[in-house]
Amino acid sequence: MSTVRLRRLHADHQKLVEFVMRHPRLRLIQTQGDPPELYQLEYCINSLRQTDEGLVPSKSHIAEIALPRDYPRTPPQCRMLTPIFHPNIAPHAICIGDHWAAGEPLWSMVARIGEMIAYQSYNTKSPLNGEAARWVEKNLERLPLDPVSMMVDEPAAAAALSPGAVAIPVVAPVLVSRTTVPATPAPASPASAVARPAAVPPAVVPPAVAPPAAVATPAAITVACPQCHARYRVPAANVGKRACCKQCQTVFQISATE
Template structure:
């Protein structure tokens, strides 16, 4: 194995391990090799499974990703170990896109698979499952099935109490903005009359229109 490939595999593992540790909806079940060339990953997302012609909502899915010998010149090989009803998923493969670049990370593929499972991403023009593509066209207003963000920077909170996983039904939350605080200006001192008694009238500063229109940096007209 070349040094370049070893470094790439090690970098992919470190990045993916950190991502799985920080995201509540994803778990590394198994990985083989040193550095790993094969992964099994569990996604805890809402998706569909077809059983005896009936569509069921399923919240746990296992994906296998194999990095072939020519990786990263060729894309990873991805397939479901648990069935999923989706236009771009077949029993033998997951279509993660038509174009692959050697600079694309394994983590980006893992994120994309999660978006596919949640029905945040789908392509009905060239499907692997024609029946699922027709279902999407008829139920597009009900999608996505899961709105969770696959970005680890966003925190999650529970959506319902029926899930076995506390962080399963989470949505990204935006911290509230601080409310503006009203500031009361200090009172303006009132000038005293010549007899020494306090004045009951508020002072009014009279300014000529010319002075109001003159910029602060412009000197006043010298007196004759």
């Protein structure tokens, strides 16, 4: 084994283990080799599988990733060990795209498979499963089946925000000064006069400010790569931003009219 390949395998293994440990929906089942050249992982992601009775929900999926002898010049060989219904997944293979880049780390490939399982990524133009591709075209409004983010670097607080939530501004308290009104002196009595305390007006309470109503916005939209026509579900807030297609690496601008 060459030194370059050995270093790459060690680096892939270290970063993949860290990625799996930080992602709550992933579990590394087993590996083979030292450094590993075969991985089996479990994805806990909402998706579909096909049975004799029709399509049923499935939440646990096992994928196998094998690194060939000439990896990373050639892409990993990926397949599902559990049944799944997806346009780009067949019993013998997972279509990871024709444009494999040798510099792509293994953890990124694992994340891409998770996005496919969640129906965040799919290509209905050149499918491995034609029936699944037709199902996607008829059920775009139901996608993705799972909004899970495969990126572990996103802040948890941002992920907890519901779509369309509007932040309520904090209103600074109003300081009200108290004015002392001098008391009218009482007539002096033969005995020693006792001074009465000055009257203090009640504090002025500012009126309550009603929070602005939440603005209803679509949670996600479907966009398509202009080069390979791969479809993705992205947050509606990303309209106008640039995106990179995971299939062919084409950079394009997200439009609300896709």
